[in-house]
Amino acid sequence: MSCAAPDQTAGIPVGVDVSGQAVVQGKVCKDNQPVAGAFVRLLDSTGEFTAEVVTSPGGDFRFFAAPGAWTVRALSRAGNGQADGVVTLGINQLDIAVA
Amino acid sequence: MSREDPLVTTEWAEQNLSTPGIVLVEVDEDTSAYDAGHIPGAVRINWKTELQDPVRRDFVDRAGFEKLLSAKGISNNDTVVLYGGNNNWFAAYAYWYFKLYGHQDVKLVDGGRKKWELDGRTLTKDVTDRVETTYTAQEQDSSIRALRDEVVAAIGVQNLVDVRSPDEFSGKLFAPAHLPQEAAQRAGHIPTALNVPWSKAANEDGTFRSDAELTELYGNLDDEKDTIAYCRIGERSSHTWFVLTEILGKRNVKNYDGSWTEYGSLVGVPVELGA
Numbered sequence: 001m002s003c004a005a006p007d008q009t010a011g012i013p014v015g016v017d018v019s020g021q022a023v024v025q026g027k028v029c030k031d032n033q034p035v036a037g038a039f040v041r042l043l044d045s046t047g048e049f050t051a052e053v054v055t056s057p058g059g060d061f062r063f064f065a066a067p068g069a070w071t072v073r074a075l076s077r078a079g080n081g082q083a084d085g086v087v088t089l090g091i092n093q094l095d096i097a098v099a
Numbered sequence: 100m101s102r103e104d105p106l107v108t109t110e111w112a113e114q115n116l117s118t119p120g121i122v123l124v125e126v127d128e129d130t131s132a133y134d135a136g137h138i139p140g141a142v143r144i145n146w147k148t149e150l151q152d153p154v155r156r157d158f159v160d161r162a163g164f165e166k167l168l169s170a171k172g173i174s175n176n177d178t179v180v181l182y183g184g185n186n187n188w189f190a191a192y193a194y195w196y197f198k199l200y201g202h203q204d205v206k207l208v209d210g211g212r213k214k215w216e217l218d219g220r221t222l223t224k225d226v227t228d229r230v231e232t233t234y235t236a237q238e239q240d241s242s243i244r245a246l247r248d249e250v251v252a253a254i255g256v257q258n259l260v261d262v263r264s265p266d267e268f269s270g271k272l273f274a275p276a277h278l279p280q281e282a283a284q285r286a287g288h289i290p291t292a293l294n295v296p297w298s299k300a301a302n303e304d305g306t307f308r309s310d311a312e313l314t315e316l317y318g319n320l321d322d323e324k325d326t327i328a329y330c331r332i333g334e335r336s337s338h339t340w341f342v343l344t345e346i347l348g349k350r351n352v353k354n355y356d357g358s359w360t361e362y363g364s365l366v367g368v369p370v371e372l373g374a
Contacts, residue, residue: 037216039213039217041303044264044265044266046265048264048265048296048298049264049296049298049299050264050266050272050275051264051275052185052186054129054184064274065272066266066271066272075213075217075303075304076217077216077217077219
């Protein structure tokens with residue numbers, strides 16, 4: 001499994017209409033390989049913690065945020081890393097490289 | 100009160116996996132996390148199916164709690180050591196819940212499952228089998244649980260601490276951002292509540308911050324007043340209740356487990372928006 005082709009729809013809960021949600025999702029990768037079991041935190045524009053999830057076996061994570069600027073930060077045995085993005089309604093992809 | 104009583108390190112937990120009289124209990128928001136691997140010897144409590152009444156919105160009653168703990172093989176004299184994912188939210192909730200039913204010897208693993216995993220400590224899929232006990236619970240300790248009427252009466256009178264994220268407090272989000280945005284009828288917060296996000300009490304690895312940092316964090320609380328903590332469903336506010344009561348030794352702190360999903364759906368109560 002590589003980090004090159006993110007799955008845009010993996011595991012969205014049944015019945016959730018993503019058009020009304022600002023979904024922030026992505027993969028945590030190290031050397032182009034997905035990192036499973038990483039702890040990913042969603043931080044708001046002031047750096048304040050908002051939520052945390054654990055990545056799937058394929059390194060995937062997802063948050064339901066709101067439109068605006070967000071940071072995602074990953075902690076793992078393989079290393080830490082983060083990425084910033086401006087989010088709009090719908091699905092927003094934000095991958096994290098850890099080192 | 101010092102943190103050495105209610106808190107143990109992951110290292111201590113690992114050294115005491117086989118100690119008689121110590122029972123490790125995993126409680127997770129993701130109730131399937133245990134199946135993918137847990138601390139060797141730990142039993143699981145499912146906060147959704149085992150701690151809530153299946154019909155009414157309330158906890159299982161005293162007899163139900165007795166039955167649950169008996170089935171889990173936990174006895175009255177055991178030291179219950181709780182840990183869980185998501186920075187111990189639901190482990191702290193279970194800690195408060197055990198105290199509610201009078202189990203005094205409870206501890207929390209500092210950092211919970213995240214710290215255990217980041218430490219690279221062993222997880223197992225082996226099912227833990229403990230001999231059934233005959234557990235006796237106490238009546239609920241109403242001094243640590245707030246119900247809605249006393250929350251409404253506490254507006255402007257007691258310390259109200261809203262421990263949700265700033266965006267939930269202001270009304271921008273209804274729920275933590277790892278969940279779909281649905282829940283209460285109205286967004287916002289209880290008037291006069293201070294917003295002290297639970298996350299400010301924890302380090303990135305899930306461990307609690309130092310006593311000095313925690314004392315400063317809650318410096319705006321009036322120690323002359325009683326305190327009620329709330330969040331969305333009472334799990335994150337259990338984390339804050341733990342800090343205020345068990346680490347900082349503050350008195351008369353209650354957890355409002357109805358929290359925003361109840362308050363934000365009440366007819367006629369005041370709601371405030373904005374930071």
